Amino acid sequence: MIRGTGPETVRSALESGDPLPGTTGFAGELDGRLVRDVLGRVPLYLEDEASLAHADDGRVWAFSPAELADPVPVPAGTVLEDDGRTRVWELPAPEPEADHERALEAVDQAIRSAAAVTPDDVAVAFSGGIDSALLASLLDAPLYVVGFPDSHDVEAARTAAEAMGRDLTVVDLEPADLERAVPHVARATGRTNAMDVQIALGLYLVAERVADDGFDRLAVGQGADELFGGYEKVARLDHRVEADTVRGAVREQIRTLPEQLPRDVLAIEAAGIEPVAPFLHDVVVEAALALPTELLIDDETRKRGLRLVAREYLPASVADRDKKAVQYGSLIARELDRLARQAGYKRRMDDHVTKYVRSLLEKSY
Structure with missing residues (x-):
């Protein structure tokens, strides 16, 4: 099979x-x-x-x-x-495309092609950042954002949706939502470490609402940061990367996808729907791998090539916007930390949030 x-x-x-x-x-x-x-x-x-x-x-x-x-x-x-x-298969290592217009056109065509084959009955996980906004502009699908009421992601999604003239469904979270969802996420992903659970919680909770509303699939922007140079550590070439070039550092990030993606896929599937990741279509990966350094990072502007493509579809205020990682932008990390401390897992303890996650998992059996 x-x-x-x-x-x-x-x-x-x-x-x-x-x-x-x-x-x-x-x-x-x-x-x-x-x-x-x-x-x-x-x-x-x-x-x-x-x-x-x-x-x-x-x-x-x-x-x-x-x-x-x-x-x-x-x-x-x-x-x-x-x-x-x-x-059997290795990640291709093409020479960078010297013609910037040709490189951007290849990315544009690839993303449009991937969006065109996205199945119907899909909703978009929408944070208001460039990745999800570009998907939203290419898909005739409703937009959903998840987060606590005072979170960055909810506000960013609202302003981006307004700028794009789109409706938005806000999945407002309460602490009880995290307590309820943690065991489901940990069991489905096979992971209990704090970072993985925090990331997976946002995906699970928005997917859960999308499933309740009758959709079969959730479109996500996974892969865009890795493929197009979205990380600060890549822009700075700091101690967190081994490579000494931007293209080499981007390649390092792409190589982390096999470790990350199962967590995201399994979290969404645990809510009863199928994830769809257009940026991870082979045609997009192939186009991204050929981008020259100047279209990845320019004067520390991250994802420059993707932003140039996105400006053809999005208001500049959205195409040029940076965003926080989902666990921080949604305030899920903050609230899970607070719940752990309330349960007696203090910050002075090593990895206190992970210990709290494991305690909830044990109680659920």
Whole structure:
């Protein structure tokens, strides 16, 4: 069973070695082999470390870690067969496109193409930042923002929606929402560390409302920061990156996607709907990889190329806007910290929020 695309597309990619065969990712079992795409966009797990080191006919696998006793992620870009593991696909490393207009046109066409094949019955997770706003401009879909009433994201989403002439549904949170959702998120993602849970909570809670309103899919802006140079550490080339060039640092961030994306996919699926990430379509990834440094970071303006493309679709006030990470912009991180302290997990304790998350998970069984 393959998720994400058809078996013939995966067979062709295996034969050609093409890491970007025109999909939004894939994983599963094909012809007795386990496969997972180069960016790990579809989660895939084996039962234990022994299975990962040497797959045999008795292997147990699943798309969700919750279905296994000791789940281990299948590495992105690999094939597991009876005689072991093989790295089949590597992330392409094209030369930067010297013609800036051509590079921007390629990104524009790629994003429009990815949006055009987005299924119907979709809502957009809308924070008011450039990524979600660009998706909103290309999709005929309702917009939803999640956050506490005084949060940056709710205000940013309201002003952006107004500037775009769009309606917006605000999912106002209360502390009880976090307490209720934490066990669901931790169990679905297989993660209890504070950062992962804080990020996943926002996705789960907005997806939950979208599902309640009758939609089957949620469009998200995942991948845009990694692909287009959205991180401060990339602009500064500081101690948080190993590379000494902007393009190298961007490539480092793209390589983190196989670790991040399963968390986001599983959190949304736990709410009963399907995530859709147009920026992670192969055609967008391919166009982004060819961007020169000047269209990634310019005078510390992050995502410069994407902003130039977005200005064709969005008001300048929205296209040029920076945003906070979802766990901070929504105030979920602040409120989860407060709940942990109220429950007796003080900041002087090591990783006090993670301890609180684990306590809620244990109580839920």
